[in-house]
Amino acid sequence: MHRRGVGAGAIAKKKLAEVPPPLFELLNKTFKTHLEEFASKHKQEIRKSSQFRVQFQEMCATIGVDPLASGKGFWSEMLGVGDFYYELGVQIIEVCLALKHRNGGLITLDELHQRVLKGRGKFAQDVSQDDLVRAIKKLKAMGNGFGMIPVGGSYLVQSVPAELNMDHTVVLQLAEDHLLKEGLAWLDSQAAGEPQYWLPALFSELSSRDVTPEEANQMTP
Amino acid sequence: MSFEWPWQYNFPPFFTLQPNVDTRQKQLAAWCSLVLSYFRHRKLYTVDVLEAQESPVFNNKKIERKLSVEAIQVVFEELRKKGNLEWMDKNKTRCLIMWRRPEEWGKLIYQWVSKNGMVNSVFTLYELSNGDDTENEEFHGLEDWMLLRSLQALQTEGKAEIITMDDGKGVKFF
Numbered sequence: 001m002h003r004r005g006v007g008a009g010a011i012a013k014k015k016l017a018e019v020p021p022p023l024f025e026l027l028n029k030t031f032k033t034h035l036e037e038f039a040s041k042h043k044q045e046i047r048k049s050s051q052f053r054v055q056f057q058e059m060c061a062t063i064g065v066d067p068l069a070s071g072k073g074f075w076s077e078m079l080g081v082g083d084f085y086y087e088l089g090v091q092i093i094e095v096c097l098a099l100k101h102r103n104g105g106l107i108t109l110d111e112l113h114q115r116v117l118k119g120r121g122k123f124a125q126d127v128s129q130d131d132l133v134r135a136i137k138k139l140k141a142m143g144n145g146f147g148m149i150p151v152g153g154s155y156l157v158q159s160v161p162a163e164l165n166m167d168h169t170v171v172l173q174l175a176e177d178h179l180l181k182e183g184l185a186w187l188d189s190q191a192a193g194e195p196q197y198w199l200p201a202l203f204s205e206l207s208s209r210d211v212t213p214e215e216a217n218q219m220t221p
Numbered sequence: 222m223s224f225e226w227p228w229q230y231n232f233p234p235f236f237t238l239q240p241n242v243d244t245r246q247k248q249l250a251a252w253c254s255l256v257l258s259y260f261r262h263r264k265l266y267t268v269d270v271l272e273a274q275e276s277p278v279f280n281n282k283k284i285e286r287k288l289s290v291e292a293i294q295v296v297f298e299e300l301r302k303k304g305n306l307e308w309m310d311k312n313k314t315r316c317l318i319m320w321r322r323p324e325e326w327g328k329l330i331y332q333w334v335s336k337n338g339m340v341n342s343v344f345t346l347y348e349l350s351n352g353d354d355t356e357n358e359e360f361h362g363l364e365d366w367m368l369l370r371s372l373q374a375l376q377t378e379g380k381a382e383i384i385t386m387d388d389g390k391g392v393k394f395f
Binding site for chain 2: 191
């Protein structure tokens, strides 16, 4: 039951489903109790250490529990884990809104991370990129207009107005059409090999020049 | 003084005609602005479309990007619509780039004339564009065809009259 790995949660769920109901109840209660104890014992660590949070999340996933499944729920209340991600989500929204006029609503996960850490100050809790990704997934699920586009080994975080249809936002390599259509990307047909797409928001010369909001608006809608 | 290139000049996609309509609008506005300021800086007035592709303004060797002939034509059409370009031939192979329009040149010339108390004097075209007296003026070195146009603009305003003399043209200012 405590083996980690792909599909462990699914297997666990299946095994539980095959168990007769009364026994199932008992098992569930037992797991809950154990996790409760674990959680209260390690509440501080969960809030303080991002590495601990990752491990805790993986453990929950193995037994098919999502501590963030409901904003107000046993887990989030018990652990304060939900609060942590909720607060982080608010911070992420603040950073994206503040920079939107400069980058058109697109920011790398790296930059977002740096700015969130800066905003939290010296004595605040450690926040990892894994934390950010989870918080953004929560925001996305709540319909806050967030999306994550895989690029290279990392992500671009896109904060878009609620009116845009989020279903159109897909992997960057496949989203070229969309980015072009939305005027977020420019086409370069003279690159060696295939046509390339450039984002003024990420053009290093542009960002290093400390562009004024008016200049940035000239290049993005 | 060397020319200061705008940041778009080093942005590779700037040299590809953009498919998105809104993006293209922004792109063309930036190109018009760049062409006019570059030509103004170099005091150039005419362009041969086929040679244009090799000009630094349309060909940035550093980033290995250049505007296609088709794209150059689109930029020129934009400039024409704005009144800054005129085709010299029907086949659109050569054009005049008016980074300053004839009316604007006329105004500068007339200002110089009146400032120096030379109203009612007669000048040859050569004196205006190449004389020692005008050496420090912006219109010094102005090409004949443009000078003539500017004086024609002044003529329409009643501020000058173009005269034909033995060895060429001249102008009297009022």
